[in-house]
Amino acid sequence: MANPATTSMRDHILEVASDLFATRGINATGVDTIVAQAGIAKMTLYKYFKSKEQLIVEYLQKHDDNLRQGLFDRLDANKDNQLNTLINAVMEWIADPEFKGFSFINAFVEFPQAESAVNQVSVEFAQALRSTIAKSAANSGVKKPEILAMQLSLLIEGAAMAEQMQRGSGAIDYARDAAKVLIAAAP
């Protein structure tokens, strides 16, 4: 492990696992791979996480926290024109070369069964993002913030997929333009 003093073992493991989940996919990443990449013993992983599923759920949680925190920081810094600020922040997030897709979408696809805890958590986070957008819309005086939020989240999720599938396709810019049109058209 690189830096045991500043980074706790638990965080280190979660970080390595997150990176592998994001780049290779969740199901395609075995526990042995995580252990090897983290340079630790398997027992250590299972000391901090009771199962691979727990690791996955915490990975989703972490990504959600990061996204959420980034958005809130931007929104706090720019109190007016919240909706555009939010859209710009999300699009920059997607445009980052390190972006590997929204983890909750990927996890949802990899765990399609509603009984799965991973599936449930994914759905929750998708709804949370939508409700964050809705709050911004409400603050901007939009009459039916939930509807606009849904529409914007479609654009956002679509842009994330498109940009993942074909980097530099222009999806981000066109999504931003479309968002502006939809925002302007919302009562």
Next chain:
Amino acid sequence: MANPATTSMRDHILEVASDLFATRGINATGVDTIVAQAGIAKMTLYKYFKSKEQLIVEYLQKHDDNLRQGLFDRLDANKDNQLNTLINAVMEWIADPEFKGFSFINAFVEFPQAESAVNQVSVEFAQALRSTIAKSAANSGVKKPEILAMQLSLLIEGAAMAEQMQRGSGAIDYARDAAKVLIAAAP
């Protein structure tokens, strides 16, 4: 197997596999499961398909053909207002309770590595859908059909994901509304 006279063995296998891929996920569906569900011997599967990967690719191809054919039929039946016809057709496709997501998106997520044949085929089909939309846009006299097509495809893919994650969320209707706004705003 149910009906060997009207359905060839090969089609039967592909049909069973497609159903399992769509409902359980591709990686989560083992060859043994397909074989058991189809009521055949494993050797028979490998007589018709040289690998699981080939089965996956043909599954994607089949779904793409179905979607494409459905759209063309609708477009042929309604020569004017092609863009709205197309959007309506896609949204009905998604609203179908049997709809389990666009297979090319799910496959792309399950096979994130660009080297994978499944990944490449998925990207191709995503682009093909976009170019179908672009043609309709061009026929409708839109100035920059590729841009509008990209925006509409974001909405479509987003709506597919949202409807998958939460049935009856209204995503479809709001996506349709958003599409109308974007189409009206396109030069």
Next chain:
DNA sequence: TGATTAGTGTACTGACCTGTATAGTACGCT
């Protein structure tokens, strides 16, 4: 010094994976 704690390394279990080998059966055609 001695005990506790954190972590390592290796080997293992039992299940599941894709793909193959092999022997046998059912049936139609000539």
Next chain:
DNA sequence: AGCGTACTATACAGGTCAGTACACTAATCA
């Protein structure tokens, strides 16, 4: 009757999966 084809059933190879057992080392702290 004899042959070829299509398919089945079972077993297996070789690998990977998640998760556990156990003996070991190194460091900390009383």
